[in-house]
Amino acid sequence: xxxxxxxxxxxxxxxxxxxxxxxxxxxxxxxxxxxxxxxxxxxxxxxxx
Amino acid sequence: xxxxxxxxxxxxxxxxxxxxxxxxxxxxxxxxxxxxxxxxxxxxxxxxxxxxxxxxxxxxxxxxxxxxxxxxxxxxxxxxxxxxxxxxxxxxxxxxxxxxxxxxxxxxxxxxxxxxxxxxxxxxxxxxxxxxxxxxxxxxxxxxxxxxxxxxxxxxxxxxxxxxxxxxxxxxxxxxxxxxxxxxxxxxxxxxxxxxxxxxxxxxxxxxxxxxxxxxxxxxxxxxxxxxxxxxxxxxxxxxxxxxxxxxxxxxxxxxxxxxxxxxxxxxxxxxxxxxxxxxxxxxxxxxxxxxxxxxxxxxxxxxxxxxxxxxxxxxxxxxxxxxxxxxxxxxxxxxxxxxxxx
Ligand code: SF4
Ligand code: SF4
Numbered sequence: 001x002x003x004x005x006x007x008x009x010x011x012x013x014x015x016x017x018x019x020x021x022x023x024x025x026x027x028x029x030x031x032x033x034x035x036x037x038x039x040x041x042x043x044x045x046x047x048x049x
Numbered sequence: 050x051x052x053x054x055x056x057x058x059x060x061x062x063x064x065x066x067x068x069x070x071x072x073x074x075x076x077x078x079x080x081x082x083x084x085x086x087x088x089x090x091x092x093x094x095x096x097x098x099x100x101x102x103x104x105x106x107x108x109x110x111x112x113x114x115x116x117x118x119x120x121x122x123x124x125x126x127x128x129x130x131x132x133x134x135x136x137x138x139x140x141x142x143x144x145x146x147x148x149x150x151x152x153x154x155x156x157x158x159x160x161x162x163x164x165x166x167x168x169x170x171x172x173x174x175x176x177x178x179x180x181x182x183x184x185x186x187x188x189x190x191x192x193x194x195x196x197x198x199x200x201x202x203x204x205x206x207x208x209x210x211x212x213x214x215x216x217x218x219x220x221x222x223x224x225x226x227x228x229x230x231x232x233x234x235x236x237x238x239x240x241x242x243x244x245x246x247x248x249x250x251x252x253x254x255x256x257x258x259x260x261x262x263x264x265x266x267x268x269x270x271x272x273x274x275x276x277x278x279x280x281x282x283x284x285x286x287x288x289x290x291x292x293x294x295x296x297x298x299x300x301x302x303x304x305x306x307x308x309x310x311x312x313x314x315x316x317x318x319x320x321x322x323x324x325x326x327x328x329x330x331x332x333x334x335x336x337x338x339x340x341x342x343x344x345x346x347x348x349x350x351x352x353x354x355x356x357x358x359x360x361x362x363x364x365x366x367x368x369x370x371x372x373x374x375x376x377x378x379x380x381x382x383x384x385x386x387x388x389x390x391x392x
């Protein structure tokens with residue numbers, strides 16, 4: 001017997017929740033925070049600071 | 050009727066290499082000791098890939114998560130939580146097996162011949178919980194709670210642990226700049242100078258954390274003190290362990306692997322078992338370098354979807370792909386990123 005079909009397709013609501021959270025985070029300006037951090041060499045992060 | 054075509058997972062090493070090359074394709078960065086500053090950095094890499102790597106064109110999700118949590122404006126990151134939820138719910142730890150550059154590096158190290166390879170030992174299971182501690186304490190709690198006077202937290206996991214940051218960021222930057230200086234030495238004019246940023250005023254050095262000597266305002270000073278020594282020691286330990294143990298960082302320390310692992314049991318990309326085809330030969334269990342038992346549990350948090358068990362299965366009982374359904378001959382070759390052939 002196959003193990004297929006024994007679990008609800010949880011990946012669907014989880015993915016939709018993920019998309020919603022991405023949109024909410026972007027709307028409140030988190031992407032800019034990520035961008036500002038990522039375009040600088042973070043010496044503290046890599047242990048040279 | 051059950052289709053008994055045997056699946057073969059092929060080309061994984063090539064996919065790993067191509068994805069690592071593509072997402073670290075800012076060649077100028079390697080040549081000049083700079084990092085990429087374009088718009089793609091608003092997006093995250095699905096795997097662990099330091100955004101201070103000279104070649105990186107995407108952000109590291111774990112670095113970005115700490116950056117947002119530790120920022121003055123936010124305590125939680127909806128953007129990163131959403132990204133990790135979406136990637137984890139669709140791909141799970143397929144990311145680890147196919148897309149993560151640091152996972153690939155550890156696999157290369159494990160291929161180095163060594164007489165004493167050791168994956169099964171008593172503390173192995175307990176040690177695997179350490180990555181959840183890394184996630185909760187170093188990635189979430191400390192950046193959120195340990196803040197300076199200005200209200201900003203520190204990226205604790207990156208700062209004290211992440212060997213990917215040391216290997217992909219610190220080492221190339223230090224080598225490229227020749228900037229491994231004793232504390233207090235000024236960095237000579239060279240490639241690691243403040244870089245002009247689009248849309249931001251020129252002025253203070255953009256190399257965060259750099260001290261500036263009086264009279265040398267334009268020249269950040271790089272200090273390779275105790276923290277650098279500690280990070281190099283952690284990196285060396287992970288490199289050495291990777292020769293004797295398969296993916297030790299992934300098993301024991303990686304907070305990203307912890308997140309994807311929690312989502313692995315429900316992820317769309319999954320291992321499937323056709324029990325009527327299984328002859329209980331145990332070859333899948335022997336083939337698994339993560340020390341799992343795919344005959345009895347296919348979608349546990351530790352499975353990095355390498356496909357070794359699928360390739361080892363002599364009857365085609367184990368398959369891997371999107372969704373629960375086995376592929377039939379008619380659909381073979383249409384859905385999976387790995388090739389499927391008749392065995
Ligand atoms: S566990 Fe972490 S380092 Fe290992 S492959 Fe997965 S994301 Fe990469
Ligand atoms: S269970 Fe199979 S796919 Fe998962 S890590 Fe082990 S060998 Fe790889």
